[in-house]
Amino acid sequence: xxxxxxxxxxxxxxxxxxxxxxxxxxxxxxxxxxxxxxxxxxxxxxxxxxxxxxxxxxxxxxxxxxxxxxxxxxxxxxxxxxxxxxxxxxxxxxxxxxxxxxxxxxxxxxxx
Amino acid sequence: xxxxxxxxxxxxxxxxxxxxxxxxxxxxxxxxxxxxxxxxxxxxxxxxxxxxxxxxxxxxxxxxxxxxxxxxxxxxxxxxxxxxxxxxxxxxxxxxxxxxxxxxxxxxxxxxxx
Numbered sequence: 001x002x003x004x005x006x007x008x009x010x011x012x013x014x015x016x017x018x019x020x021x022x023x024x025x026x027x028x029x030x031x032x033x034x035x036x037x038x039x040x041x042x043x044x045x046x047x048x049x050x051x052x053x054x055x056x057x058x059x060x061x062x063x064x065x066x067x068x069x070x071x072x073x074x075x076x077x078x079x080x081x082x083x084x085x086x087x088x089x090x091x092x093x094x095x096x097x098x099x100x101x102x103x104x105x106x107x108x109x110x111x112x
Numbered sequence: 113x114x115x116x117x118x119x120x121x122x123x124x125x126x127x128x129x130x131x132x133x134x135x136x137x138x139x140x141x142x143x144x145x146x147x148x149x150x151x152x153x154x155x156x157x158x159x160x161x162x163x164x165x166x167x168x169x170x171x172x173x174x175x176x177x178x179x180x181x182x183x184x185x186x187x188x189x190x191x192x193x194x195x196x197x198x199x200x201x202x203x204x205x206x207x208x209x210x211x212x213x214x215x216x217x218x219x220x221x222x223x224x225x226x
Contacts, residue, residue: 031213042118042205042217043156090215093158096169098209099146102155 006089006103014111019076021106023089024069032065033090033100034074043088046074079110114140114210118218125196126226133191133221135162135206141186142208146215147179150203162189162206196225 006023013019025032031050035043049056049065049072056063062075076083086107090100115138125131135145143164148156160181161169168181178200180192193200201224207215 033214035215035217040203040220040222042116042219043207043215045214045216048213088155092213096146096158096161096171097144098213098215099158099161100156100207100215101158104155107153 006087006106008106009104010107010109012109012111013079015079015081017079017110019079019083019108019110021074021087021108023072023074023103025072025089025091025101025103026070027091027094029067029091031092032063032072034061034063034072035088035090035102037086037088037105039085046087076108079108081110081112084108084110114208114216116206116208116216116218118206118221120221121219122222122224124224124226127197128195130192130194131196131223133193133204133206133223135189135191135208135218137187137208137210137216140208140210142189142210143186145183145189145206145208147181147189147191148205148207150205150220152203156205159191162191164189193223196223198225201225 033048034046037043060077065072086105088105089103093099119134145162147159162183164183170176183189205220207217
């Protein structure tokens with residue numbers, strides 16, 4: 001099964017700054033999703049981008065997808081302390097319907 | 113939005129005992145639910161796909177006799193960790209999709225086996 005790779009593994013910024021996280025994957029996909037996880041909690045869906053889309057926005061989030069490079073990026077603008085969390089990209093598990101393969105995640109720390 | 117609950121949120125058990133974790137979709141029906149496992153500071157690994165009314169599908173390397181899955185209704189899937197050992201200590205998370213690609217995740221269950 002494929003596994004995405006995010007970089008950086010950890011990112012520390014100050015409030016107001018932008019945070020960019022990258023994700024790479026290995027096989028062909030029809031969509032890519034980004035999720036957020038607060039420490040010790042479940043995951044929350046942030047945004048989905050389809051393979052025929054190059055960029056998508058949702059509030060302070062901007063996601064790009066480059067299927068030729070098999071990579072995606074998540075940009076959080078004007079970060080807030082409340083954005084502190086781990087962020088994972090996820091791609092469809094080709095063997096299990098709607099199940100997902102997750103990347104290793106980026107741990108984001110936003111300090112006031 | 114769709115809500116998924118898990119119970120218990122934390123459980124501590126002794127080696128050799130069995131633990132049951134429940135996953136419920138509260139406001140939608142889910143013919144399929146998924147169970148993931150997450151070790152500290154690591155990513156989620158898919159363990160199995162839970163299918164309502166039929167057998168679960170396990171990922172390679174996951175022992176079906178150790179991790180028993182039952183999906184008896186359209187809103188409930190259970191994962192039973194049988195004869196638990198300390199290496200089974202982990203964070204177990206379930207998810208379901210409500211008709212689209214997005215997954216809705218439960219809050220997770222922290223299992224500690226002593």
